[in-house]
Amino acid sequence: MIEVTGYTPEDLLDTARALISRPDAKAKGLWSRAAAHLCRQALEASLQELWKARLPGLEKMSLRAQLACLSTYLDNDALAGRIAYTWSALSRACYHQTYELAPTSVELEGWMETVHDSFVSQAGMPAGKHSSPTR
């Protein structure tokens, strides 16, 4: 297994956001795919943290299994659906898709918003209740 440096999901999402919003000649052209990778990792890492804290062991399951459990756990079908959709969209962007171009900034913003909402939702869950995500 590969040793991995630890970043929080928030770190990853903030970096993605910074890449998108800050015009930077150094990141010219690569910011969108880079942001997609960071965003996907932020989402996956936040799920890992969630399961480690709440339902240890689930974090070792496949992402599809984790997403399937999320709906029940969050008790919020709409948000769970958005998160599952966003993960699948991010995965498409992070694999080479024949004929597809890099994601647009508008697509990325939508995905980042969902990832952010998933953080907020988890933060407000100690009693096992869901809170409505703020935007």
Add this chain to the structure above:
Amino acid sequence: MLLQKALELHRHEGDGDCPVCGQSAALDATWHRRAEEEAEALRTEAEVADEAHRQLREAEQTAQALAQPPPAALSKAAELGLDASDTERAWSTWHEAATLAGQALAEVLEARAPVLEEAVEHLREQAQRSLKEREDAWRPTSLALAEWLPGARAMLAEAETVKHLKAAEDWLRHTATQIRNERFEPIKEEVKQIWSLLRTNSHVDLDDVTFEGKTTSRRVNLEVTVDGTEGVALGVMSQGELHSLALSLFLPRASLDASPFRFLVIDDPVQSMDPARVDGLARVLDRKAKDRQVVVFTHDDRLPEAVRRLGIAAKILEVQRREGSVVELREVRSPARQYLDDAFALVHTEDLPKIAKERVVPGLCRQSLEAACTDVVRRRRLTRGEAHDDVEKLFDEHTKLLPRLALALFDDPDKAGDVYASLKNRFGPWQIETVKLCNEGAHKGFPGGDPRGFVRNVEKLTNELGKLS
């Protein structure tokens, strides 16, 4: 007479007795003178009587002549809506007088003349009224007619000219159509050629393209056959076929020698086109690009991919739009190369956040390998004659890195388990670690060490994969 004979006797015989009555010496000079006077008076009286008779006969004839039969016109009065029955009756009675004479004639005429006169007068009034009515009715028409007549006469006089003009107009129209079709003839051939390149496996054959219509309503006739049956292009063609047809019509026209523009700009011509058609489009555009600049905007990598695979010389620019419509342009060669370039840019750029480098580089490297595999497999299978659809389906079914590597190395996606061994043998044992790092690092980030060396290894592997046939 007797007296005259007596006078003649006296002249011959001289004085004597009366031979008639025997009176002696009755015939003498005195008697002769008296007798002559008497004879003269009698003669004058007879003449007067004769004259009176003659005048009477003349008067009778004149009067009879007056009693003419009713004129033929009377019998036609009814046709004109006039009632002439009284007049006819009076006139017939009047005519009866023609057979009478003398006193009876005069009486009859005198008695019947006023009746006839009154009837005729009445009829005349009727006739005059009717005439006036007819004149009133006719006047407006006659005025209009008077106005119309000069024009009509002029028209008759010019009718011949109009005939010539019509003939000239027909000729002009006919000739214009002919010229248009002749000018279109070379275009038509090219349209058919382009269509044959773009149609791929369409069942629609384009038989002829003609122009129709005049003045403001003109249209193009596209005669097509679908599997040999005649049809109307728009009714039977799919969206992709219609796009192809529109391009077939547009390209030859837009690149006429007469056009002042030595370039073509085409916005998203690949819409609704299947990959095989895109190959045809790339060839068509390549041909056009021989003598003009061709600029194409497109929203995905299908046309660039076809251009790269078919070895067509083209400059491919990627346009990206940041927030606030900040537009970035950069030249791209191939997706595999692009991912690598991005990875190199990340590791080489000092002031990018460390987190971005560590977390993004492995993902980009994996994408570079995936793209390299996709390119080699597509090229191999299409060259072998496989259908585009089948090849694309293969990629859809095997999206992960190891099956794609298996496809590239063994042409068999199910041999993913043999990939590492093959990598080790063909490209060196360290490339196993490279692939593993790509796969796991895409999720968890780069574990430290030498990111530049890692990306260089990926570059080598990408290049080696690209050389596979």
